Amino acid sequence: MNSGRCAACRYLRRRCAPDCIFSPYFPSNNPQRFVSVHRIYGASNVGKLLQQLPTHLRAEAADSLYFEAQCRVEDPIYxxxxxxxxxxxxxxxxxxxxxxxxxxxxxxxxxxxxxxxxxxxxxxxxxxxxxxxxxxxxxxxxxxxxxxxxx
Amino acid sequence: MNSGRCAACRYLRRRCAPDCIFSPYFPSNNPQRFVSVHRIYGASNVGKLLQQLPTHLRAEAADSLYFEAQCRVEDPIYxxxxxxxxxxxxxxxxxxxxxxxxxxxxxxxxxxxxxxxxxxxxxxxxxxxxxxxxxxxxxxxxxxxxxxxxx
CATH class of the missing domain: 1.10.287 (Helix Hairpins)
Structure with a gap:
């Protein structure tokens, strides 16, 4: 059953509120994207960072966080x-x-x-x-x- | 009173064990270094990342985490x-x-x-x-x- 929750809420096993901070940037069809940023920054830090930005800049920030997280997963030293x-x-x-x-x-x-x-x-x-x-x-x-x- | 704790243990108000994972890389004379990585990654994620690396590579990893954290503090979008x-x-x-x-x-x-x-x-x-x-x-x-x- 597809509950309509975003990748973050599915991963964290919680209800996905209409104003969920993750939902627009972590769609359920790309669960790995959330797993990467959660592993490196933690969901709470990602949420806080997005929350403090104006809405129109959050997509870019989510992309760059994901890019950096992927780099860190692939190269944990540098x-x-x-x-x-x-x-x-x-x-x-x-x-x-x-x-x-x-x-x-x-x-x-x-x-x-x-x-x-x-x-x-x-x-x-x-x-x-x-x-x-x-x-x-x-x-x-x-x-x-x-x-x-x-x- | 200087308790001899590292910057991380001072910030987290806890005892600094002889095998503290943060101690060699976050000295007490540079508290800002720990504050930056804690703000972006969270102490627990930094500790986990360092722990999974061989000892001789941890200093480089701590440096690159600090560099990236500083970049994110200065430019929260990119x-x-x-x-x-x-x-x-x-x-x-x-x-x-x-x-x-x-x-x-x-x-x-x-x-x-x-x-x-x-x-x-x-x-x-x-x-x-x-x-x-x-x-x-x-x-x-x-x-x-x-x-x-x-x-």
Missing amino acids: GCVGLVFLLQQQIHDAESQLAKTLAEVAVLKSHAKHPQAQQFEAESDFNNLLQKQLDNVANLSFSNQATSGFM | GCVGLVFLLQQQIHDAESQLAKTLAEVAVLKSHAKHPQAQQFEAESDFNNLLQKQLDNVANLSFSNQATSGFM
Whole structure:
């Protein structure tokens, strides 16, 4: 028998009131969604968090809680923070490659203007520019990271 | 009087046993650290999560729980997921700029070999290469994101 209760009320074996805080965000056809957030945060904390938000923001909050809970279930040590580390590394790699490529563009442009330049000069210019760009990346990438206090 | 209890046991007004699960990770000189994780996850869930991990991994887990809890306190709607979105945007921007710059390098190199090429051809080459690189970025950036199911 389908009682019409949401996933949370079914799991907690209680009546699902018309104004149930979980009902719009934890439908009965996706019980795992509630199980995950309940396991990590506890139903009471999830309910309190949703309750303190304006109604139109609760769906987004429920989604992000579910996402973080899933991350923590899959990676109990780092949770969502593991993903943050991974993305920071990707940014650093992309910015390093960009710095290298920008230095290459600058050298190619300078040699298009002065085609008589020696190969030795080209390499020296490139290395100087690359070092400058990499210094910029190093300064930019990790100075403003929100995780700097954590790492 | 300093009872020698950890921040968790002080907050919960209980005796701090020698094998207290919180004690090594929530020292009494940083009460806010425990308050944050307790507010978001609840002491019992934090204790359970730490208990199920090998001892040498608990410090990292306590750090990441604290980081995520702080994110959620500061941004109750998106928490740590807000930071993930921000980093994904940064990666996308860096990869788009990289694609553009790689296309520029390819055109400059091709024109260094064939200096007689027309300006019109140069622009056309550049736009074709750029489109190709941007297509690659679009395919790479968002196909493998761990958040694809969430967004």
